[in-house]
Amino acid sequence: MDAPHSQVFFPSGFSELFAVWTRFPDAVLFAGGTELVRSQDGRLLVLPRNILSLNQMDELQRITRTERYLEVGAMVKLNEIIQLGKTVPEVLSMTLRGIAGPFLRNIATIGGNLCSSRRKMDAAAPMIALDARYELRSAAQVRWISASRFSSLPGPPAFNRQELLTRIRIPLEQWDYSLCRKMQPSRPGEPGEGAAVFIAQIQKNILTEIRVVFAGQIVLRDKNSETFLAGKQLPLDRREAKQFVELWKTYLSAVEIPSTILQAKLLNFIEAGILGLTD
Ligand SMILES: Cc1cc2nc3c(=O)[nH]c(=O)nc-3n(C[C@H](O)[C@H](O)[C@H](O)COP(=O)(O)OP(=O)(O)OC[C@H]3O[C@@H](n4cnc5c(N)ncnc54)[C@H](O)[C@@H]3O)c2cc1C
Structure with missing residues (x-):
C-alpha cells in the first residue's frame, strides 16, 4: 500500500x-x-x-542588536549565530559549536533546538544561564517567557495551543569566565545526555556572579551555591571551592537525577570549573 x-x-x-x-x-x-x-x-x-x-517566514530569520540585547529569530541557523563572532556571549557560541557537525549547523535552527520535545537540547543551558527570554506567538497573543520558565518542566516545552517560538532575546552582559561541557551517555539510549555551562562575572577581583546550569531530560541549577560565592574575593581559596562543590552535592542528592553517571560527570565539571577560579 x-x-x-x-x-x-x-x-x-x-x-x-x-x-x-x-x-x-x-x-x-x-x-x-x-x-x-x-x-x-x-x-x-x-x-x-x-x-x-517556517522557511519562508522572513520575520523569523532576523538578527538585531541593541546595546543591551542580541535578538535572533527562531529560524536563524546555529552557524549564523556562531558567525556573529564576539557579539555572541562566549558560552553560547561554545555550546553551539559543540552541536553536531558544521553541515548540520548550517541547517539546524536555534528555534528547533530550543523547542525539541525529545529533551532540552544543548542551547537551552546557556540560554537559561544568560537569562534569555523567548517571544511566543499564537493567533491571539504575543507573550514573553524566561528561558528558565520555558524549560522548567521535564518533557516538551511550555507552549499554549498552536503557539510557536518567534524570537530569542539574549542579554549582552560581560561574562569573564565561560565553560561548557557536553554530557554524552556511555551507551546509546542511556539517560543523562545534555549540556552543562559554567559562567562567572568578575569585577576588580571580586566574583560578582556565578551560574552553573545543566539541561537535558531535566534542568539543574542550584541558586544556593551561586549566592554562597557571590561577593567573594578572587582567587578563591580551596576551602571555598570545596564548599561550593559540597553545596552542589547536597542539591543533587535532593533531586531526581536521570543517572548516577550524569551526577558524577556533572560534579567533575563543577569541580574543574571552580578550581579555575582558585589560586
Ligand atoms: C546527526 C545529528 C546530530 C545531532 N546532534 C545534536 C547535538 O549535539 N546537540 C543538540 O542539541 N542537538 C543535536 N541534534 C538535534 C537537532 O539537530 C538540533 O537540536 C537542531 O537544532 C534542531 O533544529 P531544527 O531547525 O532542525 O529543528 P526541527 O527538526 O525542524 O524541529 C525540532 C522540533 O521543534 C519544533 N519547532 C521547530 N521550530 C519551532 C518554533 N519556532 N516554534 C515551536 N516549535 C518549533 C518542531 O516541530 C520539532 O518538534 C542532532 C541531530 C542530528 C540529526
Whole structure:
C-alpha cells in the first residue's frame, strides 16, 4: 500500500501561518527538520501528514542588536549565530559549536533546538544561564517567557495551543569566565545526555556572579551555591571551592537525577570549573 501523502505549507507571514494551523490543527512545525530525520531509522522517511514549514517566514530569520540585547529569530541557523563572532556571549557560541557537525549547523535552527520535545537540547543551558527570554506567538497573543520558565518542566516545552517560538532575546552582559561541557551517555539510549555551562562575572577581583546550569531530560541549577560565592574575593581559596562543590552535592542528592553517571560527570565539571577560579 502507498504511504499516505503529506502536505507541506510554506506561509510567509503570521496570519497565513495561523490560518493554515486552524484549518489543519495536526500540522507539525518544520524548521531545519534535522530532528525529524534523526528520529527515523527506516529506509524511507516518514513525514507527518501536515507540515507547516517556517522557511519562508522572513520575520523569523532576523538578527538585531541593541546595546543591551542580541535578538535572533527562531529560524536563524546555529552557524549564523556562531558567525556573529564576539557579539555572541562566549558560552553560547561554545555550546553551539559543540552541536553536531558544521553541515548540520548550517541547517539546524536555534528555534528547533530550543523547542525539541525529545529533551532540552544543548542551547537551552546557556540560554537559561544568560537569562534569555523567548517571544511566543499564537493567533491571539504575543507573550514573553524566561528561558528558565520555558524549560522548567521535564518533557516538551511550555507552549499554549498552536503557539510557536518567534524570537530569542539574549542579554549582552560581560561574562569573564565561560565553560561548557557536553554530557554524552556511555551507551546509546542511556539517560543523562545534555549540556552543562559554567559562567562567572568578575569585577576588580571580586566574583560578582556565578551560574552553573545543566539541561537535558531535566534542568539543574542550584541558586544556593551561586549566592554562597557571590561577593567573594578572587582567587578563591580551596576551602571555598570545596564548599561550593559540597553545596552542589547536597542539591543533587535532593533531586531526581536521570543517572548516577550524569551526577558524577556533572560534579567533575563543577569541580574543574571552580578550581579555575582558585589560586
Ligand atoms: C546527526 C545529528 C546530530 C545531532 N546532534 C545534536 C547535538 O549535539 N546537540 C543538540 O542539541 N542537538 C543535536 N541534534 C538535534 C537537532 O539537530 C538540533 O537540536 C537542531 O537544532 C534542531 O533544529 P531544527 O531547525 O532542525 O529543528 P526541527 O527538526 O525542524 O524541529 C525540532 C522540533 O521543534 C519544533 N519547532 C521547530 N521550530 C519551532 C518554533 N519556532 N516554534 C515551536 N516549535 C518549533 C518542531 O516541530 C520539532 O518538534 C542532532 C541531530 C542530528 C540529526
